[in-house]
Amino acid sequence: MLLIEDLQKSYGQHEVLKGVALKVEKGEILGFVGGNGAGKTTTLNCITGLVEQDYGKVMINTVPKSQSLAYKKQFYFIPDTIHVFPNIAAYDWIHFVLGLYEKTDDAKLQSFIHIFGMEKSINKPMGTFSYGMLHKMALITAFTISPPILIMDEPLNGLDPLAVVAFKNCLKEYVENGGTVLFSTHLLDVAEKICRSICFLKDGKIILHEYLENLLVDGSLETIFMEKQANEG
Ligand SMILES: Nc1ncnc2c1ncn2[C@@H]1O[C@H](COP(=O)(O)OP(=O)(O)OP(=O)(O)O)[C@@H](O)[C@H]1O
Numbered sequence: 001m002l003l004i005e006d007l008q009k010s011y012g013q014h015e016v017l018k019g020v021a022l023k024v025e026k027g028e029i030l031g032f033v034g035g036n037g038a039g040k041t042t043t044l045n046c047i048t049g050l051v052e053q054d055y056g057k058v059m060i061n062t063v064p065k066s067q068s069l070a071y072k073k074q075f076y077f078i079p080d081t082i083h084v085f086p087n088i089a090a091y092d093w094i095h096f097v098l099g100l101y102e103k104t105d106d107a108k109l110q111s112f113i114h115i116f117g118m119e120k121s122i123n124k125p126m127g128t129f130s131y132g133m134l135h136k137m138a139l140i141t142a143f144t145i146s147p148p149i150l151i152m153d154e155p156l157n158g159l160d161p162l163a164v165v166a167f168k169n170c171l172k173e174y175v176e177n178g179g180t181v182l183f184s185t186h187l188l189d190v191a192e193k194i195c196r197s198i199c200f201l202k203d204g205k206i207i208l209h210e211y212l213e214n215l216l217v218d219g220s221l222e223t224i225f226m227e228k229q230a231n232e233g
Pocket residue numbers: 011014016034035036037038039040041042043
């Protein structure tokens with residue numbers, strides 16, 4: 001589904017990604033984990049085109065990143081910071097985005113608005129939204145589009161407990177219907193419950209990529225992460 005080969009990115013003299021290689025199979029829920037500054041956001045931004053890599057290949061569903069429009073229709077990206085047009089109503093904005101993906105199914109959209117409890121806010125200007133509400137809006141958009149792969153940077157940030165439950169249920173259904181997920185998180189206990197596989201990034205390099213069922217034989221994800229962080233140079 002997603003193939004990354006030898007991804008390299010520097011900001012000035014600072015080498016941030018040092019040859020990241022990753023394969024995400026269809027139906028995966030891959031948790032992308034690493035310390036602050038490890039390069040998770042930079043990797044996701046390179047995959048989604050917010051940032052151009054210096055070197056390396058990225059392909060989704062065999063469509064290379066260079067084929068811009070066809071490539072962009074393969075995924076929906078929720079960044080860590082969601083920038084919006086403050087005076088536009090969330091509902092109108094979502095409709096506009098759905099149109100870009102040719103997925104204007106209003107019944108489906110209404111059902112996700114309901115699932116995330118956004119009925120009362122959806123017609124309000126996005127500039128009036130809290131951080132968590134913006135994330136709910138992005139999740140409603142993502143699940144309505146239901147693209148081949150969902151890529152999310154810290155999607156659980158700001159979500160209230162009800163929304164976290166809704167997120168988990170929607171994610172399960174999305175994957176059962178053929179979707180694939182790549183998301184970064186610092187919440188190892190949540191990752192342990194949601195993900196099928198885990199990838200640890202340290203100093204711009206992948207130090208582990210494994211199915212959870214194989215990993216958890218050796219202890220909790222938290223313990224394994226601490227050991228890997230300490231042991232990998
Ligand atoms: N636009 C930029 N210009 C210069 N340096 C940058 C830029 N974006 C990121 N960096 C640097 O690249 C490194 C990796 O940052 P990145 O945001 O990818 O890490 P991260 O793993 O997502 O961290 P966190 O868990 O804190 O969100 C950091 O040292 C950061 O300072």
